Amino acid sequence: MLALGLIVAFSPLTQASDDAPAAEPLDILSWGGAYARAQRRALFAPFTRATGIPIRVHSYNGGLSGLREAVSSGKVPWNLIDMRRSQARTGCAEGLLQPLSPEILAPSPQGTPAKRDFIDGALNRCSITHSVFATVVAYRRDAFPGQRPTSIADLFDQERFPGPRALQRDPAVNLEWALLSYGVPEQEVYRLLSTRRGLSLALKRLNGLTDLRWWQAGDTPVRLLAENQVVMASGYNGRFFDAIVNRGLPLEILWDGQVQEHEVWAVPKGAGQSENTREFIRFATSTERQTALAQLIPYGPSRRSATRQITTHPDSGVDMRLHIPTHPLNAKHAVTKDVNWYARTHTRISEYFQEALFDDPPGDSGDP
Secondary structure, rough: OOOOEEEEEEOOOOOOOOOOOOOOOEEEOOOOHHHHHHHOOOOOOOOHHHHHHOEEEEEEEOOOOOHHHHHHHOOOOEEEEEEHHHHHHHHHOOEEEEEHHHHHOOOOOOOOOHHHEEEEOOOOOOEEEEEEEEEEEEEEHOOOOOOOOOHHHHHHEEEEEEEEOEEEEHHHHHHHHHHHHHOHHHHHHHHHHHHHHHHHHHHHHHOOOOEEEOOOOOOOHHHHHOOOOOEEEEEEEHHHHHHHOOOOOEEEEEEEEEEEEEEEEEEEEOOOOOOOOHHHHHOOOOHHHHHHHHOOOOOOOEEEEEEEOOOOOOOOOEHHHHHHOOOOOOOOEEOOOOHHHHHHHHHHHHHHHHHOOOOOOOOOOOOO
16 A cells, blocks of 8 residues: 655635635645655646646655555545556556546647657556656765766676665666666667576676665655765655755766656546546646746656756756756666566566565555
């Protein structure tokens, strides 16, 4: 069961007449931390101001167990979920999500139809991509005052770069990084992971790490680095950006080997308020709103027109274009997570991962 908690409820910021009934709140399941703060400022509060529809935001750490339970019980408490594209595809295949038509999406300000403005792979049967995030490695600069890590192979080199590490307790990304550390080209990673030899090589590399901490909640890597409990950690680029720019932590992001994935909007089966939900999706995926979100937290917009409009952070003045994972300088050696491969192999790969590295069963993995 997912651990859920109500972050905040937004009251309507438009003035309704005394005779008009209060609008029913829209319940959205999303992530916490810096991401939630950016969404509140760029999406949720502006939507309430524009429509008078209040938004209640609930937090979770990823996974599908809570959605399965809610749909099975017939009592779905959310109108909309912010989730990974890979999990949305699984949820769609299991009948947990409703189909979404791209016809609900607005054109770009220049009139470009949404189907041409959105990046490849953004429009799926049960989900619509709104952002591209990356799982990356961050390290403490003060842990390596001389030579600093420059490649993903350095994550596994505890002789040259000693100290404890923190990795997400999930095969995804860890397996990719393990093979990249051997020098496997990005385009060959999933072909090799499809073989017993490739999977064994990846698990062996992970088993070779000492003093390794496993995390599940998305805020854990920053906390472990901030408390100096680890010197390197995997995590989400937006959370690390917030820690560096807004909190002043002495961290550096290692972009080499970043694994990109789409973050999507999805509607649970049995959810109510379909008209308000469609209105919110159209609003939140507009060029203006995607640009506003990317200027608060560096996740790449799913609209080409929004990417072209990104400038600086409204408070700090930081050039946000240099911090999004899809920027050419950051994406030079990026891996795009093969969600179709994971959809086919997830159960088998997770079992191998679990047996090789743990004795107890896994839980749901955390997310941005």
